[in-house]
Amino acid sequence: MVANPRNPADPADGVNRHNFNSSSTQQTFALVYVNRSLGGDCRIGGTATLGMAGSNLNDGTAMRLDGTQISECAQIIQYPANVLHARVTAHETGHTFGLGHPIRSAPYVDAPPLVLPPDTYTRAIDVNTIYVWYGEYLYLGNIYRSEVVVDGVFDLVNNRADREDILAQWAYFRPGGYDAAIYQIDLRNPVDTQANRILVQIQERYIMDWTGRFTLQALTDWHFNPTMLPRMCVKSTCP
Ligand SMILES: [Zn+2]
Numbered sequence: 001m002v003a004n005p006r007n008p009a010d011p012a013d014g015v016n017r018h019n020f021n022s023s024s025t026q027q028t029f030a031l032v033y034v035n036r037s038l039g040g041d042c043r044i045g046g047t048a049t050l051g052m053a054g055s056n057l058n059d060g061t062a063m064r065l066d067g068t069q070i071s072e073c074a075q076i077i078q079y080p081a082n083v084l085h086a087r088v089t090a091h092e093t094g095h096t097f098g099l100g101h102p103i104r105s106a107p108y109v110d111a112p113p114l115v116l117p118p119d120t121y122t123r124a125i126d127v128n129t130i131y132v133w134y135g136e137y138l139y140l141g142n143i144y145r146s147e148v149v150v151d152g153v154f155d156l157v158n159n160r161a162d163r164e165d166i167l168a169q170w171a172y173f174r175p176g177g178y179d180a181a182i183y184q185i186d187l188r189n190p191v192d193t194q195a196n197r198i199l200v201q202i203q204e205r206y207i208m209d210w211t212g213r214f215t216l217q218a219l220t221d222w223h224f225n226p227t228m229l230p231r232m233c234v235k236s237t238c239p
Contacts, residue, residue: 002032006060012036014054014062017236027236029060031093038066042073051088053095059236063092078140080217087222090207094224097232101210102225103150105197106132114173116182121198128187131172135203138178139214143171146203148210149185165189 002011004018012034017027040048050070055061070088074081109120113131116122121132135146149166165188172184201210206225216222224232233239 002034002062003030012062012064014060016060027059029058029236031058031096032060032062033089033092034062034064035067036064038064038069040069042069042076048073050084051092053092056095056098056100057236057238058096058234061096063089063096065089065092077214079214083217083219083222084212086219087207087212090222090224091212094208094228094232097234098238099208099224099228099232101201101208102204102206103199104202106200107197108195113182113184118180123191123193123195128190130185130187130191130198131182132185132198132200133180134171134183134200135180136171136174136178137213137215143178143181144214145171145181145183146213147200150199150201 002015004015005011005013006016007013011032015030015032018030022028038049038052042048048066048069050066050073052064053061054063065085065088067085070084071081073079074084104119106119106121109117109122111117111120111122113122113124116131116133118133121130123130132149134148136143137146138144149169167186167188169183169185171181174181203209203211203213204225205213205216205221206228207222208225208228212222
């Protein structure tokens with residue numbers, strides 16, 4: 001049930017402004033959360049979509065949360081379901097308030113993959129392959145990557161916007177411990193040899209991380225990064 005819906009037949013279409021009668025020119029909107037199936041599968045590494053903000057502005061767009069899948073994923077990864085529900089809800093709300101995921105820039109280094117310096121990336125000549133360092137961690141005997149290239153791989157021309165141009169990515173060399181590994185990424189299209197950096201989503205262990213660290217399981221473990229809070233914008237138009 002949603003008050004003031006854009007489309008009474010489907011609350012997922014969001015809401016109209018709720019200050020019709022106010023003298024302010026600033027349009028304001030309620031936050032809307034709807035429960036919707038979003039696809040993917042928790043058992044296939046990282047493919048499940050648990051939530052979708054739909055907008056990076058608080059403009060009445062409904063945030064979609066896949067409650068069933070959140071519960072299923074929590075069970076599969078042995079994680080408290082209530083914490084996962086809360087974290088996904090807070091994360092999508094952060095997107096609605098204009099926040100993105102934390103990222104780092106990984107510069108290109110002309111080096112053989114096996115001796116790639118930390119936090120950098122390199123590429124194979126004449127093939128659609130890059131190598132990049134990812135952070136990792138151990139949880140319940142499995143190794144999980146804490147980092148991933150940004151969907152859209154901004155600087156890698158011809159490889160864009162979604163995972164479909166990333167054919168595979170896997171740990172190519174793990175020099176010791178479980179904190180980091182060099183990953184090989186096979187791309188659909190030729191790599192742009194002008195790409196002097198790629199963008200990697202990182203884990204700061206805060207709510208806006210691209211994916212939450214499984215080892216943090218208490219509600220009190222989860223906060224917004226204090227440096228992001230001033231960038232939150234609750235208005236429908238933001239600087
Ligand atoms: Zn997100």
